[in-house]
Amino acid sequence: MTDVGRHPKITLYTMSEVVDVKGYVGSFDVSILKKARYVNEKECTACGECSKACPVVRPDEFNLGLSSRKAIYSPFPQAVPSAYTINISECLGHNPVVCGKCVEACDKKCIDFHMSDQEIVERVGTIVVATGLEAYDPTELDEYGYTRFENVLTSLEFERLINAGGPTGGGLLRPTDRKTPRSIGFIQCVGSRSSSRGASYCSNICCMNTIKSTLVLKEHFPDIDIKVFYLDIRAFGKGFEDLYMRSRRLGVHYIRGLPGTVEEDGNRNLKVSVENTASGKLEIYNLDMLVLALGIKPAQSTRRLQEILGLQLTPDGFFLEAHPKLQPVDAATRGIFYAGCAEGPKDIKESVTQASAASARAIRIMYKGHISSEPITSEIIVEKCKSCGRCAEVCPYKAITVDVKKKNPAVVNTAACAGCGTCAAECPFDAIEMNHFTTNQIMEQVDTLLEERPGEKILAFACNWCSYAGADYAGVSRLQYPPNVRIIRTMCSGRVDEDFIWEGFRKGAPVVLVSGCHIGDCHYINANHWTEKRVEKIRKKMTKLGLRPERLQLAWISAAEGVRFAKVMKELEELRTGVTPEEIGHTISILQDREKGKTP
């Protein structure tokens, strides 16, 4: 961090918050709110005289309330820049009548109460999102007694307690009597791997963090009795299994099972009841101290940043990468990358690896000095555009601007356009053309595929990234599915225009399928949400026209779901056999009448 602070080509904004981001790859305008420090960071030498003079005492957040700090303080020992800051909501004020003691104590005269928050706009080419994580709050788990018993600590509090720079200078002291405990228990998976409390995912770091803590304890206090209560130990990194075995060899007792209750006796010792699932017995342990190995969750700012940057989140609330295998550090929006726990729980080594990959990906775009865009982008047919603004509303990348008031035609920023085609499908005036997936091209495909014996065919639209790949997977896996399926590939299911579906039915298709990535997995942020809405709208219209809406199917099939693809096709074939030639003929005549304006 110190190197970052000194690097001539890195501008470090501390105490700052991103409030808005506009633009696209190569030209993002980032608005930053820099909070006032009330101390001149260039002049401050962090001598600490101001802090000594300050009469306000508050719990120190860095030490999780295990120690105190003043209203003027350094957030933590290695903070960059090495300068003090004033928490203005806690400060008594600089008027000498009220306080102003820090101003008097500072020889360098670096305290400036006239500082105010600043809004700064930076233009950048790429963005790396590295917003970190938050620890699970264990207060809801009453059975572990975190809120009732002082000798029950979280893994973070324990970390601070045994840290040489921590509140006890590294001394292991029990909070209640300040004596070194003779026995300590660790409870794993607190807030992780539970569908009812905390998160259902594994937090990745807790097992190794506990193993590390047991090794540190055994090194300093060889006679200490350590119990670890666990579901299973996940020591899957390089050298991790060795550490686990070393911990066991040093006498750490690993008990398979999570405690059901924790009680406290008159001496403030803890009684832990656990069902040992290895022996099948109920066991009770008396311990001096208990540590809850906390799970991790996304940082609080994640959702706000997701809205500002127009990114996608996983159901767990972490940022979603563009592709889990091929683009693991890229966001779906070009020019934005992820590093560290913003994308999912990971340890230091993985975070550093990902950060290196993210910066290399960013440099790859920027070093050229120009951006080459994909040819699959949308184009406005200016003569047809009525400036309604629908395209701008549905574009997941905010790549289209329309001046609705001035009635100027829409403008596509091709550098920001990713080519999903949702705008073209949603435009009510057919005023947008999707290069390489034009309306004519797709209509021609529909007509050609249904030219002969259309009543025997199933017409399927499949998105390039998931469903089409799922069909491919079914093929290479030699899975059997009806041979009468005719697939039309689009980049995203969002491109499937209402007209394509009507054309399919008009040409005699008994069944039409629209398929794409699962909701939340669309490669164009949330374009398939519009697909879902559109299909629903068409089904309603079908009902109104007296057509069976189930003849239009929507299925989410991922690239790995070859089996599901084959299953869906078999189901569609069953559906197809239920559509009679009379029904098809009736549909065709209704749709032809509709075309001529005879029906709504």
Ligand code: FES
């Ligand atoms: Fe598959 Fe959007 S990319 S549905």
